[in-house]
Amino acid sequence: xxxxxxxxxxxxxxxxxxxxxxxxxxxxxxxxxxxxxxxxxxxxxxxxxxxxxxxxxxxxxxxxxxxxxxxxxxxxxxxxxxxxxxxxxxxxxxxxxxxxxxxxxxxxxxxxxxxxxxxxxxxxxxxxxxxxx
Numbered sequence: 001x002x003x004x005x006x007x008x009x010x011x012x013x014x015x016x017x018x019x020x021x022x023x024x025x026x027x028x029x030x031x032x033x034x035x036x037x038x039x040x041x042x043x044x045x046x047x048x049x050x051x052x053x054x055x056x057x058x059x060x061x062x063x064x065x066x067x068x069x070x071x072x073x074x075x076x077x078x079x080x081x082x083x084x085x086x087x088x089x090x091x092x093x094x095x096x097x098x099x100x101x102x103x104x105x106x107x108x109x110x111x112x113x114x115x116x117x118x119x120x121x122x123x124x125x126x127x128x129x130x131x132x133x
Contacts, residue, residue: 007078012031014032014088017089029092031085043059043090057090
């Protein structure tokens, strides 16, 4: 009989997160689990609201396109653990994205909201005159 192992979410760490903000790709992510580095997670824009993150993003596990079909390279079968992993990745993305824009715009410049809400839902918060060039 196969012994079931319980995954502790605290053992899953975001090893590296690189903000991209290129088209729909927002970030690439590497996770570390008990010494293993798992590369290829992605944070992308989505038209649909994700229930786990409460934002318009899609957190994707590593996958490859083989003959027009996407094949998952990593799968977390426990839906509760997958939801927790998505939330952990998204929280780290929010922190990294905020830092990315602070560095890009400078500390005095207003920081854009991290939320990926659709543009039609949000009034612009930045006054062009406030941006220093």
